[in-house]
Amino acid sequence: MIEIQNLSKIYNTKNGVVKGVDDVTLSIQKGEIYGIVGYSGAGKSSLLRCINLLERPSTGHLTVDGTDLTSLKGEPLRLARLKIGMIFQHFYLISQKTVFENIAFALKAAKVPSKEITKRVESLLDMVGLSDKRDVYPSQLSGGQKQRVAIARALANNPKVLLCDEATSALDPTTTKSILNLLKKINEELDITVVLITHEMNVVKEICHRMAIMQDGRVIEEGAVYKIFSNPKTALAKEFIASVVSFDIPESIVRSCTGPIVKVTFRGKVAGEGVISDTLQQFNLKGNFLHCSIEYIQEMPLGIFVMELKGEKKEIQKALDYIEHRDAQVEVLRDGI
Structure with missing residues (x-):
């Protein structure tokens, strides 16, 4: 589904050249939930933005569902991006538009016929459990409800991949669990491949099948979540796991x-x-x-x-x-x- 080959992203800053992503190679299978874990500055969000070419990689190749996105520009790239939904930590809803209008906006941008939009939006509202919030504005919603609207909007154009950039970091533990359950439901019922960026190992433990741990722009450990939890190889993996399963004894x-x-x-x-x-x-x-x-x-x-x-x-x-x-x-x- 997603093949990342020798991908690097270099930033030119006033302090010099910075490698946000450094020669990363990963294979993410169709229909799995894949977690990418790392502390702030590890390069995980840069890698995620490269997957849908919000940022174009400096070197390397990125293939999604058989299409090499790094070879596309203009209209072909825009059409390819419609099959990649994305949600963020801070929701980015349009405050002047209702819940219905926020979700419909993605469909209008994709030039979906008006008669199809209402049916599609109502179906999405039902999926994310917000049918009763159809005509309210974002300011009237809780954080978890706002993220559900953002998820519905990301699903509007029937994507094959859903990218989640710290999607639960701004939420309380109970709301986080409900959003993770929703992502798991979407993965299972719609067969959507989910790539989830987080610094919280509990999130990975809850729903991910496989994972990668990043440090200084590189992947330092990768594999099945169960395997890494049960037998971590790197010091950073052990540190992350200790944040979930503590072995500290007075x-x-x-x-x-x-x-x-x-x-x-x-x-x-x-x-x-x-x-x-x-x-x-x-x-x-x-x-x-x-x-x-x-x-x-x-x-x-x-x-x-x-x-x-x-x-x-x-x-x-x-x-x-x-x-x-x-x-x-x-x-x-x-x-x-």
Whole structure:
């Protein structure tokens, strides 16, 4: 669906040349929700704007649904962009127009016949749950309702791709969840490919299938969301995941422990099995649980346990080997003292 090949975007600023996007290559599949994560200045929004050529890449190629957008200009490019919807953090609704008129504006700009516009707008209002707000103005809406109008407007011309640039950053947690559920519904029911830019790992965890992590304009880690959450490779990925699943244990608790402290990560169905209790019984050990949680990512469990082990050293090593043979990842955080 979206093929990005060796794409770079260079900006000439008063302080010199800045690489907003640096030689990025990505493949985004049809019908998936793909998250691009990074801190401010990582290049993620620049990359997103290159996907629909709001900004033309300095080098590289970008293909959307089989069409190389970097080869298009003028009217062919305008027509290609109609198949790429986009929503932003700040909505950008026209305050002097009603909800109906805001959505209809996109259709009028695409020269859709007037008799088709009403039917299309009403269908979109029903999809985003705002049929009762048809004739009100943006100032009368909540933030979540404004974003729903923006989503309806982005869907007006039946796009194949929906780009979301920090679409939930200005919303409270409850409203964010409702907007994410709406995006998931749109993805599933309309088979629209969604590319979602965010700095919030909770957003990615909630609805994305695959993801890329960007830093200094480059993609430093990429893959299935579950895989990255369960086995992050880079320091930045670990930092982002820690913002969602915290393993911090008070230093006073750590100092009180005399045995080794280990972190055990269970992936898939084994996360719901009693591996820890089986291990403690089989090797005559005692376990002091310091942290434990089971996260659900794409409806698959990911179990994470941090505990102090007490018992003979040889038995502890046998126990850790046994746990690893049960398809778990074991990391010794601190040896026994």
